[in-house]
Amino acid sequence: MAKILPKNSARIFTKTPFADMKICNKCGVCIKLCPMKAINKDTLDINEDKCxxxxxxxxxCPKKARxxxxxxxxxxxxxxxxxNKNAKIxxxxI
Ligand code: SF4
Ligand code: SF4
Structure with a gap:
């Protein structure tokens, strides 16, 4: 699998992580951990371009909300x- 996936495959194949606000307790751990500062402090939304x-x-996430x-x-x-790039014969x- 790793051989056929491009280098930036995580970005290609996934959207930004979703936060389930029914479970989230707004502890702020994800905001502190994010190396790109992509998570909004107030809404916890993630900036698609920065992530x-x-x-x-x-x-x-301690609550497994993300x-x-x-x-x-x-x-x-x-x-x-x-x-399927190369057709098989x-x-x-018998
Ligand atoms: S770490 Fe998890 S529980 Fe804490 S604010 Fe982020 S999503 Fe919510
Ligand atoms: S860059 Fe930030 S928002 Fe994106 S996955 Fe990593 S920690 Fe989460």
Whole structure:
């Protein structure tokens, strides 16, 4: 899998981490941890352009309120495109 994925694949295949505000207790840990200062202190929204998808905020959230959001359609189409670059010759076994 790692061989066929581009270097910045986390950014390509995932959206910014989502915060479930029903679980979040607004402790501010994710804001302090974010290396890019991408999380808004008041709303906890993440700036799409600044976020590098390191997922520190997801891993270290004490309430497990932050989740990774994948872009599944894009991921599947990208993998299939790359894997099917070279057509395979059918083989017959008797
Ligand atoms: S670390 Fe988790 S619980 Fe704390 S503010 Fe961020 S999302 Fe909310
Ligand atoms: S994934 Fe990393 S860069 Fe993006 S908001 Fe979370 S801690 Fe910041």
């Amino acid at each position: 590098i998808r390191c997922f520190s905020c997801v891993k270290r 989740k990774i959001v994948y872009k599944p359609k894009f991921l599947v189409s990208k993998i299939l495109t790359i894997k 059918p083989q017959i076994y």
